[in-house]
Amino acid sequence: MNEILKHSIRFIALFIIQAFILNQLEVGWGIQLMVYPLFIMLLPFDLGLIYLMLIAFGMGMLIDAISNTYGLHTSSLVLFAYLRPVIMKIFSPRDGYEKMREGNIFEMGTRWFIYVFGGLLAIQHFWFFLIEIFRLDEVFFVLQKTILSLPLSYALCYLLQALFISKPKER
Amino acid sequence: MFLVFIALQLIALSTYFTFLEFPRSQYLTSASYVSGSVLEVRNDITKHFNLSYNNDMLQRENTWLRQHQPASFQKLQGHTFKIDDTLFHQQYLFIPATVINSTVTKRNNYFTLNIGYRQGIKRGMGVFSEKGIVGIIHNTSEHFSVVKSVLTENINIDVMIEPIGLFGLLKWDGADPRRGSITGISNDLKIKKWSKVVTRGGSGIFPRGLNVGHIEKLRPVEGKPLWDVVMRYSEDYRTLQRVYVIKNLMQAEQDSLEAAIPEDKEEE
Numbered sequence: 539m540n541e542i543l544k545h546s547i548r549f550i551a552l553f554i555i556q557a558f559i560l561n562q563l564e565v566g567w568g569i570q571l572m573v574y575p576l577f578i579m580l581l582p583f584d585l586g587l588i589y590l591m592l593i594a595f596g597m598g599m600l601i602d603a604i605s606n607t608y609g610l611h612t613s614s615l616v617l618f619a620y621l622r623p624v625i626m627k628i629f630s631p632r633d634g635y636e637k638m639r640e641g642n643i644f645e646m647g648t649r650w651f652i653y654v655f656g657g658l659l660a661i662q663h664f665w666f667f668l669i670e671i672f673r674l675d676e677v678f679f680v681l682q683k684t685i686l687s688l689p690l691s692y693a694l695c696y697l698l699q700a701l702f703i704s705k706p707k708e709r
Numbered sequence: 710m711f712l713v714f715i716a717l718q719l720i721a722l723s724t725y726f727t728f729l730e731f732p733r734s735q736y737l738t739s740a741s742y743v744s745g746s747v748l749e750v751r752n753d754i755t756k757h758f759n760l761s762y763n764n765d766m767l768q769r770e771n772t773w774l775r776q777h778q779p780a781s782f783q784k785l786q787g788h789t790f791k792i793d794d795t796l797f798h799q800q801y802l803f804i805p806a807t808v809i810n811s812t813v814t815k816r817n818n819y820f821t822l823n824i825g826y827r828q829g830i831k832r833g834m835g836v837f838s839e840k841g842i843v844g845i846i847h848n849t850s851e852h853f854s855v856v857k858s859v860l861t862e863n864i865n866i867d868v869m870i871e872p873i874g875l876f877g878l879l880k881w882d883g884a885d886p887r888r889g890s891i892t893g894i895s896n897d898l899k900i901k902k903w904s905k906v907v908t909r910g911g912s913g914i915f916p917r918g919l920n921v922g923h924i925e926k927l928r929p930v931e932g933k934p935l936w937d938v939v940m941r942y943s944e945d946y947r948t949l950q951r952v953y954v955i956k957n958l959m960q961a962e963q964d965s966l967e968a969a970i971p972e973d974k975e976e977e
Contacts, residue, residue, distance in 0.1 A: 558751055564814050564947060568884070587710050595717045602724075603744045606812065606819040606855065609725035613718055620714045669725065670816045671883070679884070 545581065549597065552577045555698075557604040568667075568683040569690060574601060574611070575618045575662055576695045579655055580642055583635040587623055594619035614666040618658055629653050642703050643696065656692055663688050745809075745853035748821055752809040756950065763950055770839055801916050803953040804828060806836075811858075813886035813947050818860040820844065822952065825852040835914040835955040841944035842866065842908060842919050843952050860886055860946055867912065868921050870938075871905035873898065877938070879921065886946050888925065891938040896929055906940055913963045915955060920944075 552574050560571045578594050598612030605611070626635070629650060643651040667683045810821035824830055826849045836843040836856050844858035845866075857864065859881060866879040868891060875898060877891040891906070903923050910917030926939035957963075 561812065564886075568814065570814060588713055591713055591717055595721070598721065603741065604747065604810075606810065606821065607725075607815065608728040609721040609723075613721035613725065616714065616717045616721060669722070672816075 541582070545577075548577055548580065553597065553600060557601050561601075561605040565690075567686055568679065569687045570666075570683065571687060571694060572611075572659075572663065572666070572691050573694050573698065575615060575659055576655075576698065578615065578619050578622065579658070580640050582640060583626075587620070590619045590622065591616055610666060610670055613669055614662045617665050618662040621658060621661060625654050625657055643699050644703065655695070656688075659692060659695075660684070660688055663691065741850060742852065745821065745823075745850065748810045749823060752807065752823070756807070759948060759950060762948075766839060767951070800957065800959050802956040802958065804830070804956060806952050806954055808949050808952055809853075811946070811949060813860055816883045817862055818858050818886075818946075819847065820856040820858050820949070820952075822854045822856060822954070823852070824954070825849045825854050827851050829956065830854045830954055833914065834957075836952050837915065837919050837955065838944050838949060838952045840920060841942055842915060842921055843944065843946070843949065845914060846954065856952075858946065859889060859942070866915070866921075867909045868906050869909040869917075870894070870900060870924065871907055873900070873904075875900070876909055876911075879940075887941060889922065889940050889942060891940055892935070894936045894938050896934050896936045900924060900927060900936065900938070902927070913957050913960050 556572065556574045560573065563571065565571070574597060577597065578590065581590060581593070594615040595612055598609075598615040601611045602608055626641075631646075631650070641651070641654070643655075646654075663684045664680070667680045667687075671680055804824065806822040806824045808820050809823050812818045820836075820843065822830075822836075830846055830849050832846055832849060834846045836846060842859060844856040844861070844864065846854055847857035848855040859866065859879065862881060862883055864879060864881060867876060868879045869876055870891070875894055877893045879889055880892055881889045894900070902925070905923060906921040908915040908917060908919040908921060910919075920943045922940045922942040924938060925941045928937040928939070929935075930937050
Protein backbone atom coordinates (compact mmCIF):
# COMPACT_ATOMS: atom_id res chain seq x y z
CA MET A 539 0.00 0.00 0.00
CA ASN A 540 1.10 3.55 -0.69
CA GLU A 541 2.85 4.90 2.39
CA ILE A 542 1.27 8.36 2.33
CA LEU A 543 -2.21 6.91 1.88
CA LYS A 544 -1.62 4.48 4.73
CA HIS A 545 -0.57 7.21 7.14
CA SER A 546 -3.42 9.48 6.04
CA ILE A 547 -5.97 6.78 6.80
CA ARG A 548 -4.37 6.20 10.20
CA PHE A 549 -4.44 9.93 10.87
CA ILE A 550 -8.15 10.22 10.08
CA ALA A 551 -9.07 7.06 11.99
CA LEU A 552 -7.14 8.01 15.14
CA PHE A 553 -8.45 11.58 14.94
CA ILE A 554 -12.05 10.38 14.79
CA ILE A 555 -11.55 7.87 17.60
CA GLN A 556 -9.94 10.50 19.81
CA ALA A 557 -12.12 13.53 19.09
CA PHE A 558 -15.52 11.92 18.82
CA ILE A 559 -15.34 8.90 21.09
CA LEU A 560 -12.59 9.08 23.70
CA ASN A 561 -12.90 12.81 24.46
CA GLN A 562 -16.62 12.37 25.03
CA LEU A 563 -16.23 9.51 27.50
CA GLU A 564 -16.36 10.17 31.18
CA VAL A 565 -14.71 7.22 32.88
CA GLY A 566 -14.37 8.75 36.33
CA TRP A 567 -11.41 9.19 38.74
CA GLY A 568 -9.99 11.73 36.31
CA ILE A 569 -9.20 9.18 33.64
CA GLN A 570 -8.67 10.56 30.14
CA LEU A 571 -7.85 8.12 27.36
CA MET A 572 -5.47 9.27 24.62
CA VAL A 573 -4.55 7.15 21.61
CA TYR A 574 -3.54 9.77 19.05
CA PRO A 575 0.20 9.64 19.99
CA LEU A 576 0.15 6.24 18.28
CA PHE A 577 0.01 8.05 14.93
CA ILE A 578 3.21 9.98 15.65
CA MET A 579 4.79 6.78 16.93
CA LEU A 580 4.08 4.88 13.71
CA LEU A 581 5.46 7.55 11.35
CA PRO A 582 8.60 6.37 9.45
CA PHE A 583 11.91 6.36 11.33
CA ASP A 584 13.72 8.47 8.75
CA LEU A 585 11.26 11.37 8.88
CA GLY A 586 12.96 14.59 9.97
CA LEU A 587 12.29 15.93 13.44
CA ILE A 588 10.94 19.25 12.13
CA TYR A 589 8.34 17.49 9.98
CA LEU A 590 7.48 15.24 12.89
CA MET A 591 6.84 18.21 15.16
CA LEU A 592 4.87 20.11 12.51
CA ILE A 593 2.63 17.09 11.91
CA ALA A 594 2.17 16.72 15.67
CA PHE A 595 1.32 20.41 15.94
CA GLY A 596 -1.30 20.16 13.18
CA MET A 597 -2.91 17.04 14.61
CA GLY A 598 -2.99 18.48 18.11
CA MET A 599 -4.58 21.70 16.88
CA LEU A 600 -7.31 19.74 15.06
CA ILE A 601 -8.15 17.72 18.16
CA ASP A 602 -8.07 20.86 20.30
CA ALA A 603 -10.39 22.71 17.93
CA ILE A 604 -13.00 19.98 18.22
CA SER A 605 -12.80 19.40 21.96
CA ASN A 606 -12.47 23.00 23.26
CA THR A 607 -9.11 22.44 24.90
CA TYR A 608 -7.16 25.20 23.05
CA GLY A 609 -3.59 23.94 22.90
CA LEU A 610 -3.49 21.25 25.59
CA HIS A 611 -3.35 18.32 23.19
CA THR A 612 -1.05 20.28 20.87
CA SER A 613 1.50 21.02 23.54
CA SER A 614 1.67 17.45 24.81
CA LEU A 615 1.82 15.94 21.31
CA VAL A 616 4.64 18.26 20.20
CA LEU A 617 6.55 17.18 23.31
CA PHE A 618 5.90 13.55 22.35
CA ALA A 619 7.22 14.16 18.83
CA TYR A 620 10.28 16.04 20.08
CA LEU A 621 11.26 13.28 22.50
CA ARG A 622 10.61 10.39 20.08
CA PRO A 623 14.12 10.35 18.52
CA VAL A 624 15.73 10.85 21.94
CA ILE A 625 14.04 7.86 23.54
CA MET A 626 14.46 5.76 20.40
CA LYS A 627 18.21 6.38 20.46
CA ILE A 628 18.47 5.10 24.02
CA PHE A 629 16.71 1.86 23.18
CA SER A 630 18.02 1.45 19.63
CA PRO A 631 18.49 -2.18 18.46
CA ARG A 632 21.99 -3.50 17.67
CA ASP A 633 21.77 -2.91 13.94
CA GLY A 634 20.13 0.50 14.17
CA TYR A 635 16.79 1.34 12.63
CA GLU A 636 17.78 1.08 8.94
CA LYS A 637 16.18 -2.29 8.21
CA MET A 638 12.99 -1.56 10.10
CA ARG A 639 9.97 -0.06 8.42
CA GLU A 640 7.98 1.41 11.30
CA GLY A 641 7.82 1.27 15.07
CA ASN A 642 4.83 -0.96 15.57
CA ILE A 643 4.70 -3.64 18.19
CA PHE A 644 5.12 -6.62 15.85
CA GLU A 645 8.02 -5.20 13.90
CA MET A 646 10.02 -4.14 16.94
CA GLY A 647 8.90 -6.61 19.58
CA THR A 648 6.83 -6.17 22.72
CA ARG A 649 9.77 -5.33 24.96
CA TRP A 650 11.05 -2.48 22.81
CA PHE A 651 7.54 -1.15 22.36
CA ILE A 652 6.79 -1.08 26.08
CA TYR A 653 10.02 0.80 26.81
CA VAL A 654 9.81 3.33 23.99
CA PHE A 655 6.09 3.90 23.49
CA GLY A 656 5.22 3.37 27.16
CA GLY A 657 7.89 5.84 28.20
CA LEU A 658 6.86 8.46 25.66
CA LEU A 659 3.20 8.00 26.49
CA ALA A 660 3.92 8.42 30.21
CA ILE A 661 5.73 11.71 29.55
CA GLN A 662 2.94 12.89 27.25
CA HIS A 663 0.19 12.03 29.76
CA PHE A 664 2.04 13.62 32.65
CA TRP A 665 2.65 16.81 30.65
CA PHE A 666 -0.98 16.94 29.54
CA PHE A 667 -2.40 16.69 33.07
CA LEU A 668 0.28 18.99 34.50
CA ILE A 669 -0.59 21.77 32.05
CA GLU A 670 -4.31 21.15 32.46
CA ILE A 671 -4.29 21.52 36.25
CA PHE A 672 -1.23 23.78 36.57
CA ARG A 673 -1.20 23.97 40.35
CA LEU A 674 1.60 22.86 42.58
CA ASP A 675 -0.65 21.84 45.46
CA GLU A 676 -2.47 19.28 43.34
CA VAL A 677 0.53 17.29 42.15
CA PHE A 678 -0.99 14.13 43.60
CA PHE A 679 -4.12 14.59 41.52
CA VAL A 680 -1.91 14.97 38.43
CA LEU A 681 -0.09 11.76 39.34
CA GLN A 682 -3.35 9.96 40.02
CA LYS A 683 -4.71 10.95 36.63
CA THR A 684 -1.50 9.95 34.88
CA ILE A 685 -1.11 6.62 36.63
CA LEU A 686 -4.73 5.60 36.11
CA SER A 687 -4.98 6.76 32.48
CA LEU A 688 -1.66 5.43 31.26
CA PRO A 689 -2.32 1.64 31.37
CA LEU A 690 -5.73 2.09 29.74
CA SER A 691 -4.37 4.27 26.93
CA TYR A 692 -1.52 1.84 26.40
CA ALA A 693 -3.86 -1.15 26.31
CA LEU A 694 -6.08 0.62 23.81
CA CYS A 695 -3.09 1.40 21.56
CA TYR A 696 -2.02 -2.25 21.78
CA LEU A 697 -5.51 -3.39 20.86
CA LEU A 698 -5.69 -1.04 17.87
CA GLN A 699 -2.42 -2.39 16.52
CA ALA A 700 -3.44 -6.00 17.11
CA LEU A 701 -6.63 -5.39 15.17
CA PHE A 702 -5.44 -3.30 12.25
CA ILE A 703 -1.73 -3.92 11.63
CA SER A 704 -0.82 -7.13 9.89
CA LYS A 705 1.98 -9.16 11.45
CA PRO A 706 5.11 -9.80 9.35
CA LYS A 707 4.82 -13.10 7.50
CA GLU A 708 8.05 -14.97 8.27
CA ARG A 709 10.06 -15.16 11.52
CA MET B 710 15.49 21.77 16.16
CA PHE B 711 15.16 22.82 19.76
CA LEU B 712 14.13 26.31 18.68
CA VAL B 713 11.30 24.91 16.55
CA PHE B 714 10.21 22.82 19.51
CA ILE B 715 10.22 25.85 21.81
CA ALA B 716 8.33 27.94 19.24
CA LEU B 717 5.59 25.35 18.77
CA GLN B 718 5.28 24.85 22.53
CA LEU B 719 4.99 28.60 23.05
CA ILE B 720 2.20 28.89 20.48
CA ALA B 721 0.29 25.96 21.99
CA LEU B 722 0.69 27.04 25.61
CA SER B 723 -0.06 30.69 24.95
CA THR B 724 -3.30 29.77 23.17
CA TYR B 725 -4.23 27.59 26.15
CA PHE B 726 -3.55 30.16 28.83
CA THR B 727 -4.84 33.25 27.02
CA PHE B 728 -8.10 31.56 26.13
CA LEU B 729 -8.95 31.19 29.81
CA GLU B 730 -8.91 34.96 30.11
CA PHE B 731 -10.23 36.18 26.80
CA PRO B 732 -10.77 34.41 23.47
CA ARG B 733 -8.51 36.12 20.93
CA SER B 734 -9.68 34.21 17.88
CA GLN B 735 -12.45 31.88 16.91
CA TYR B 736 -10.46 29.77 14.49
CA LEU B 737 -9.17 27.26 16.97
CA THR B 738 -12.34 26.80 18.96
CA SER B 739 -15.44 24.77 18.35
CA ALA B 740 -17.25 28.03 17.63
CA SER B 741 -15.52 28.15 14.24
CA TYR B 742 -17.62 27.23 11.27
CA VAL B 743 -15.85 24.00 10.30
CA SER B 744 -15.59 22.32 13.67
CA GLY B 745 -19.03 23.66 14.60
CA SER B 746 -20.56 21.93 11.59
CA VAL B 747 -18.71 18.69 12.34
CA LEU B 748 -19.97 18.75 15.90
CA GLU B 749 -23.50 19.40 14.72
CA VAL B 750 -23.39 16.26 12.58
CA ARG B 751 -22.13 14.31 15.56
CA ASN B 752 -24.91 15.71 17.70
CA ASP B 753 -27.46 14.75 15.05
CA ILE B 754 -26.38 11.17 15.52
CA THR B 755 -26.10 11.05 19.28
CA LYS B 756 -28.99 13.27 20.35
CA HIS B 757 -31.48 10.45 19.91
CA PHE B 758 -29.84 8.41 22.63
CA ASN B 759 -31.52 10.51 25.31
CA LEU B 760 -34.65 11.20 23.33
CA SER B 761 -37.26 9.74 25.65
CA TYR B 762 -35.73 11.36 28.71
CA ASN B 763 -35.62 14.74 26.98
CA ASN B 764 -39.17 14.38 25.82
CA ASP B 765 -40.32 13.68 29.36
CA MET B 766 -38.57 16.81 30.56
CA LEU B 767 -40.03 18.97 27.81
CA GLN B 768 -43.49 17.58 28.42
CA ARG B 769 -43.24 18.36 32.10
CA GLU B 770 -42.21 21.91 31.31
CA ASN B 771 -44.99 22.26 28.75
CA THR B 772 -47.59 21.18 31.28
CA TRP B 773 -46.31 23.71 33.74
CA LEU B 774 -46.43 26.48 31.12
CA ARG B 775 -49.89 25.47 29.93
CA GLN B 776 -51.18 25.78 33.48
CA HIS B 777 -50.10 29.40 33.46
CA GLN B 778 -51.74 30.23 30.12
CA PRO B 779 -54.76 32.56 30.20
CA ALA B 780 -56.85 29.76 28.73
CA SER B 781 -56.51 27.66 31.84
CA PHE B 782 -57.76 30.42 34.15
CA GLN B 783 -61.36 31.25 34.82
CA LYS B 784 -62.30 34.75 33.86
CA LEU B 785 -63.93 36.59 36.75
CA GLN B 786 -64.26 40.09 35.35
CA GLY B 787 -66.62 39.99 32.40
CA HIS B 788 -65.56 40.81 28.87
CA THR B 789 -63.15 43.70 29.11
CA PHE B 790 -59.63 42.38 29.54
CA LYS B 791 -56.65 44.52 28.71
CA ILE B 792 -53.31 42.88 28.01
CA ASP B 793 -51.22 46.04 27.57
CA ASP B 794 -49.51 45.78 30.92
CA THR B 795 -48.00 48.87 32.47
CA LEU B 796 -47.09 47.22 35.75
CA PHE B 797 -44.82 44.56 34.32
CA HIS B 798 -42.22 45.34 31.69
CA GLN B 799 -40.45 42.49 30.04
CA GLN B 800 -36.85 42.39 31.20
CA TYR B 801 -35.56 39.00 30.12
CA LEU B 802 -35.96 37.12 26.85
CA PHE B 803 -34.98 33.48 26.54
CA ILE B 804 -33.49 31.98 23.38
CA PRO B 805 -33.60 28.17 23.16
CA ALA B 806 -30.44 26.32 22.14
CA THR B 807 -28.98 22.83 22.00
CA VAL B 808 -25.63 21.80 23.45
CA ILE B 809 -23.70 20.12 20.65
CA ASN B 810 -20.41 19.53 22.44
CA SER B 811 -19.45 19.41 26.08
CA THR B 812 -16.84 18.12 28.49
CA VAL B 813 -17.11 17.72 32.26
CA THR B 814 -13.81 16.11 33.21
CA LYS B 815 -11.39 18.89 32.29
CA ARG B 816 -10.16 21.57 34.64
CA ASN B 817 -12.01 24.19 32.58
CA ASN B 818 -15.06 22.90 30.76
CA TYR B 819 -16.68 24.62 27.82
CA PHE B 820 -19.97 23.77 26.11
CA THR B 821 -20.69 24.53 22.45
CA LEU B 822 -24.17 25.73 21.44
CA ASN B 823 -25.74 25.55 18.00
CA ILE B 824 -26.63 29.27 17.81
CA GLY B 825 -24.40 32.29 17.29
CA TYR B 826 -24.55 36.06 16.82
CA ARG B 827 -26.95 35.68 13.92
CA GLN B 828 -29.48 34.60 16.53
CA GLY B 829 -28.52 37.51 18.76
CA ILE B 830 -26.08 35.78 21.09
CA LYS B 831 -23.41 38.03 22.60
CA ARG B 832 -20.46 37.48 24.90
CA GLY B 833 -21.49 37.73 28.55
CA MET B 834 -25.06 36.46 28.27
CA GLY B 835 -26.21 33.90 30.83
CA VAL B 836 -27.17 30.32 29.98
CA PHE B 837 -29.44 28.09 32.03
CA SER B 838 -31.37 24.87 31.62
CA GLU B 839 -34.67 23.77 33.02
CA LYS B 840 -33.05 22.49 36.21
CA GLY B 841 -30.30 25.01 36.89
CA ILE B 842 -27.80 27.53 35.61
CA VAL B 843 -25.21 26.41 33.06
CA GLY B 844 -22.75 29.23 32.46
CA ILE B 845 -21.95 32.43 30.60
CA ILE B 846 -21.39 32.89 26.84
CA HIS B 847 -17.64 33.18 26.27
CA ASN B 848 -17.18 33.42 22.51
CA THR B 849 -19.50 33.53 19.51
CA SER B 850 -19.25 33.04 15.77
CA GLU B 851 -21.90 33.43 13.11
CA HIS B 852 -23.78 30.22 13.88
CA PHE B 853 -22.18 28.78 17.01
CA SER B 854 -21.13 29.89 20.46
CA VAL B 855 -19.00 28.61 23.32
CA VAL B 856 -20.24 28.72 26.91
CA LYS B 857 -17.87 29.05 29.83
CA SER B 858 -19.70 26.64 32.10
CA VAL B 859 -20.05 26.66 35.89
CA LEU B 860 -17.55 23.80 35.74
CA THR B 861 -14.73 26.34 35.22
CA GLU B 862 -12.24 27.48 37.83
CA ASN B 863 -12.90 31.23 37.86
CA ILE B 864 -16.58 31.36 37.01
CA ASN B 865 -17.59 33.55 40.02
CA ILE B 866 -21.37 33.77 39.66
CA ASP B 867 -23.04 35.57 42.55
CA VAL B 868 -25.50 33.27 44.29
CA MET B 869 -27.78 33.46 47.30
CA ILE B 870 -28.65 30.87 49.94
CA GLU B 871 -32.39 30.93 49.86
CA PRO B 872 -34.26 31.20 53.18
CA ILE B 873 -31.76 33.56 54.84
CA GLY B 874 -30.65 35.50 51.75
CA LEU B 875 -26.89 35.21 52.21
CA PHE B 876 -24.72 36.20 49.25
CA GLY B 877 -21.63 34.38 48.08
CA LEU B 878 -19.60 33.58 44.98
CA LEU B 879 -19.98 30.26 43.20
CA LYS B 880 -16.67 28.46 42.53
CA TRP B 881 -15.62 25.08 41.20
CA ASP B 882 -12.66 23.11 42.48
CA GLY B 883 -12.09 21.24 39.25
CA ALA B 884 -12.67 17.68 40.37
CA ASP B 885 -16.31 16.69 40.71
CA PRO B 886 -18.85 17.72 38.03
CA ARG B 887 -21.69 17.27 40.54
CA ARG B 888 -20.47 19.63 43.26
CA GLY B 889 -19.33 23.24 43.47
CA SER B 890 -18.53 25.50 46.38
CA ILE B 891 -19.59 28.92 47.62
CA THR B 892 -17.07 31.32 49.11
CA GLY B 893 -17.47 34.38 51.27
CA ILE B 894 -20.07 32.96 53.70
CA SER B 895 -19.24 34.07 57.23
CA ASN B 896 -19.55 31.41 59.90
CA ASP B 897 -21.56 33.30 62.50
CA LEU B 898 -24.72 32.40 60.65
CA LYS B 899 -26.48 29.08 60.85
CA ILE B 900 -27.10 27.44 57.51
CA LYS B 901 -29.32 24.42 57.24
CA LYS B 902 -28.21 21.46 55.18
CA TRP B 903 -30.08 21.06 51.90
CA SER B 904 -31.18 24.67 51.82
CA LYS B 905 -31.67 25.92 48.32
CA VAL B 906 -29.13 27.99 46.38
CA VAL B 907 -30.41 30.39 43.70
CA THR B 908 -28.91 33.14 41.58
CA ARG B 909 -28.79 36.61 43.08
CA GLY B 910 -29.21 38.45 39.79
CA GLY B 911 -26.87 41.24 40.76
CA SER B 912 -24.94 41.70 37.55
CA GLY B 913 -27.96 41.35 35.29
CA ILE B 914 -26.61 38.22 33.63
CA PHE B 915 -29.09 35.94 35.36
CA PRO B 916 -32.54 36.86 36.65
CA ARG B 917 -32.98 36.58 40.40
CA GLY B 918 -34.03 33.18 41.69
CA LEU B 919 -32.81 30.69 39.08
CA ASN B 920 -32.00 27.30 40.57
CA VAL B 921 -28.34 26.51 41.17
CA GLY B 922 -28.26 23.66 43.67
CA HIS B 923 -28.49 22.58 47.29
CA ILE B 924 -26.11 22.96 50.24
CA GLU B 925 -24.57 19.59 50.92
CA LYS B 926 -21.80 20.14 53.46
CA LEU B 927 -20.38 22.90 55.66
CA ARG B 928 -16.79 22.95 56.77
CA PRO B 929 -15.03 25.67 58.76
CA VAL B 930 -12.11 27.35 56.98
CA GLU B 931 -9.02 27.25 59.14
CA GLY B 932 -7.96 30.63 60.49
CA LYS B 933 -10.83 32.59 58.97
CA PRO B 934 -14.36 33.27 60.18
CA LEU B 935 -15.80 31.65 57.06
CA TRP B 936 -17.64 28.52 56.06
CA ASP B 937 -16.41 26.42 53.19
CA VAL B 938 -19.75 25.52 51.66
CA VAL B 939 -20.02 22.46 49.41
CA MET B 940 -22.99 22.64 47.07
CA ARG B 941 -24.58 20.00 44.86
CA TYR B 942 -25.67 21.28 41.45
CA SER B 943 -29.30 20.68 40.62
CA GLU B 944 -28.41 20.11 36.95
CA ASP B 945 -26.44 17.06 35.89
CA TYR B 946 -24.03 18.62 33.37
CA ARG B 947 -23.02 15.24 32.04
CA THR B 948 -26.38 14.74 30.35
CA LEU B 949 -27.14 18.36 29.47
CA GLN B 950 -28.76 18.94 26.07
CA ARG B 951 -31.42 21.68 25.99
CA VAL B 952 -30.54 25.10 27.34
CA TYR B 953 -31.83 28.69 27.19
CA VAL B 954 -29.74 31.80 26.62
CA ILE B 955 -30.79 34.86 28.59
CA LYS B 956 -31.09 38.22 26.87
CA ASN B 957 -31.45 41.05 29.35
CA LEU B 958 -33.31 43.93 27.71
CA MET B 959 -32.28 46.32 30.47
CA GLN B 960 -28.60 45.38 30.63
CA ALA B 961 -27.41 48.61 28.99
CA GLU B 962 -29.50 50.66 31.39
CA GLN B 963 -28.05 48.90 34.44
CA ASP B 964 -24.51 49.10 33.10
CA SER B 965 -24.65 52.80 32.34
CA LEU B 966 -26.15 53.49 35.75
CA GLU B 967 -23.47 51.51 37.55
CA ALA B 968 -20.72 53.08 35.44
CA ALA B 969 -21.79 56.44 36.87
CA ILE B 970 -20.58 55.45 40.35
CA PRO B 971 -17.39 57.46 40.90
CA GLU B 972 -14.31 55.32 41.42
CA ASP B 973 -12.40 55.62 44.67
CA LYS B 974 -9.45 57.93 44.29
CA GLU B 975 -6.27 57.16 46.12
CA GLU B 976 -5.04 60.67 46.87
CA GLU B 977 -8.22 62.02 48.40
